[in-house]
Amino acid sequence: MLATLLAPAAHAATWSLFGQPPLEPPVATYRATSGDLPPQAYAELPAWLAARQRLPSINMLGGNYWLVAPLQTPDDDAEWVVTFDNTYYRRANLVILGDDGSRQRLEAGRGIDTNVMLRGTVPTTLRSGHRYAVVIQVTSPFFTALPRIDLQTREAYRRRLTNESALMLTSLGVLGGLGVFILFVGLWTRVLSYTLYGCQSLILMAGWASFFGLPADWFGMGDSVVNFTLWFILVPVVHAPFTVRFLELKRHAPRATRIGYGIAIVSALAVPVAMLLPSMAFLIATIAVTSVVFYSASVSIWALLSGIRQARFFVLAYVCVLVPGAIILPVNFGLMHSPVDNADLLTLMGNSGEAMLLAFALADHMKLVQAARERFRQGMQDAIARASTDPLTGLGNRLAFNMRIEEITRRSSTPSPLVGGAWQIAMIDLDGLKQINDNEGHERGDALLQAAARELARLPCQGHAYRLGGDEFAVIAFGDELSQHRLTYALSQLDHQLREYGFLASGLSFGICGSKPGEDLDSSDVAAMAREADRMMYEHKSRRRSPSAGGREAQAEIER
Ligand SMILES: Nc1nc2c(ncn2[C@@H]2O[C@H](COP(=O)(O)OP(=O)(O)OP(=O)(O)O)[C@@H](O)[C@H]2O)c(=O)[nH]1
Structure with a gap:
């Protein structure tokens, strides 16, 4: 239903977080086989394409593909950046062919020192008055969304990258900072729901950092294909018990408690499955995260309507993830083209907003617990006073x-x-x-x-x-x-x-x-x-x- 609602938006202009979105040439998809070579020159391209089987789209469960897109050269000469993104892949080979006889062979992907971090990207020079085409070969066990080829000036790209990186690092910082702090609070006060929340925040941070390739870019760490998906599959393992404990569902809703623990157990069992079937890893992660978000959102709405006070910020927190989730989920399932230019970043920001609101929920919970403790202390004092006073004379008994x-x-x-x-x-x-x-x-x-x-x-x-x-x-x-x-x-x-x-x-x-x-x-x-x-x-x-x-x-x- 979401896909149907958002599909018209996908055909309209892509919305960007930062000003004018990049040029997005149409992409044609072809099946590739091992040992298959790209065309040698621009003039060879029509025959090379005619010899291949064109596909309507890539398969989200991975494969070996050629992606071809014309690069429209605007009038002025400028340094351009071609990005192959919007999806997860480790390495891709790009060939940019020009009708001026030029041929640039480039590599994009994780951990490549392209001087522009965090994106599989290559700067190139396109001369005005000439036609170019980019031919990309990519092999991946899965795709996280339909891949996109973007063309933008180096200056515009640098500006976007700076802004996007700042937002990404801030969001990761929020997840990490809150995670560490609340984990300490939980361990120190021995409140399991806080400890679980702290762990969840740190797992989300690790998952997103790994998704954006930070370990590979910064530390040169090897990036296994299922790396980031495993982090996301682990999210429900801690998030569902957190929801159960925080909203005290055991007492209020035993059936919802069983469902919550069920989601956690099934997600834990899905970890080895994802490792054995890498092409299913991302699908499993998407289903796991989606189910726990819908579970927590619905029980928190129910809890709020039932008058459980600590559910207040919970509901707001899920609005934060459900809004970008409504955009990114149909994209992840390959049902539609992303209507926003920065869907992943938007989801990460939604996650950090959720983390902040859940932290508010914890602070609110502490306040409620403190007030209850004060009432209990006062009640005890009154009871002791009553028990130790003689009612007839008012003297101590x-x-x-x-x-x-x-x-x-x-x-x-x-x-x-x-x-x-x-x-x-x-x-x-x-x-x-x-x-x-x-x-x-x-x-x-x-x-x-x-x-x-x-x-x-x-x-x-x-x-x-x-x-x-x-x-x-x-x-x-x-x-x-x-x-x-x-x-x-x-x-x-x-x-x-x-x-x-x-x-x-x-x-x-x-x-x-x-x-x-x-x-x-x-x-x-x-x-x-x-x-x-x-x-x-x-x-x-x-x-x-x-x-x-x-x-x-x-x-x-x-x-x-
Ligand atoms: N009015 C009234 N009488 C009480 C109360 N508590 C106990 N009594 C009565 O007080 C009486 C105390 O009896 P005793 O211990 O013989 O006290 P007494 O008559 O002062 O005699 P001694 O104490 O032996 O000098 C009993 O009849 C109790 O029923 C009370 O709260 N109010």
Whole structure:
């Protein structure tokens, strides 16, 4: 369908990224056999052509071909560049024949030092007023698109090449830079989806660099025919699991998860097939990349519609690859002539745009994870606060008391920030709560507990009050001996205050046990202190209950 839509564009003028596109003479295709020689002179060309079988087009699955095109000489003399491009091939032999009797034999392809990098290209001189033809012999296990022969002035070619190279290197830099950075982030934070994304970006960079012949041009590295296709076949192996993990499809869409892993497994299995059948390598790579792009694009649209927030930038990212993909795919399948002059470069730029948007998606994901973590932390804090607070009095409960004791025990081995390093535990029990409950009602009993709690919370000591349960309270106070006396006095006063507040049957008993300044206490020492305070409190209670003079004297003593 895409081919049908774009076919008219192919017959119209070719669109170029940089100004005027080059002249594109019509190309005639002929089958070549091994040992076949090109014509020796321009005059021989008609007979040479007549002796050969003309083909409608090349076969995308490769072969040995002659391509012939007339080179229209414009009026002015100029240095010209003939490029044989728009497709993948390793080497091609070009012969340029002129009716002035000239014959130039040239070679184009990868790693040839033509002084114009990145393209199979040869500069030539065409004189005005003469007719020329270029005869090209090319053998390739596959073609990535219909080959094109372009003719342009050396100056125009240099300008285009500079611009195209700048764009190509920038796009490769984006893929490489993002790939390395996100790979580090993924490995460091141990988030598999980031690691997979980093790998994918680097694989894409390697694939495109290899497609444009950079390893051969820069490092003289041998260029196997399936080199770049293998990189592209590997893309779905990491991209599909990346999509599955990033969009959390396991949880949201188990069937889409199975399809994603299926694409990854089939692509991995396709690698040896491509190595064994080089003519199929490019077709396999195209199918692998197309399927993973369509898969990821459709699940991300579904995820966005289902309200999965991290899908936002995902959808935009696939728009970036699908737009050039819509142009290049029908071209790759040999269904149409490329409507754009720089389809491969456009696709590479689409890929780097996709990489940037996916990086945005990752950044957005980090933000979402951070916000979720903050909500979780806040929730935990609220839950701990609720679990450690007594709802009736608002004081800390037994859990809060235990946590505070643990904290003090932990701190006691380090220099204490507390006054004098000494502290006290006071155990307090209200008297007569049951009686008040029974005689005046539960609400009145609650009111007694609240009144006691309110007063305990504002005792004139540095510390905190807790309700341990029922009518039992505790105070942890920090300070020296003097402050312990102040605490004792304040609790004795509270005994009277409760009665002044109208709780006539009430009062309180308490026991206080304190540590010595600078004393190192472990948890068993603290438990012993609490037990001792408890014992003293019961002793106090029984003395208060005793009507004897001894009891009253003891009471007076403790109050002093
Ligand atoms: N109103 C009210 N009563 C409670 C609450 N929690 C426990 N109680 C009651 O408080 C009473 C405590 O009984 P006791 O331990 O005998 O206390 P008391 O009457 O003060 O006697 P002693 O503590 O032995 O001096 C029980 O009847 C509990 O049911 C509460 O939150 N509100």
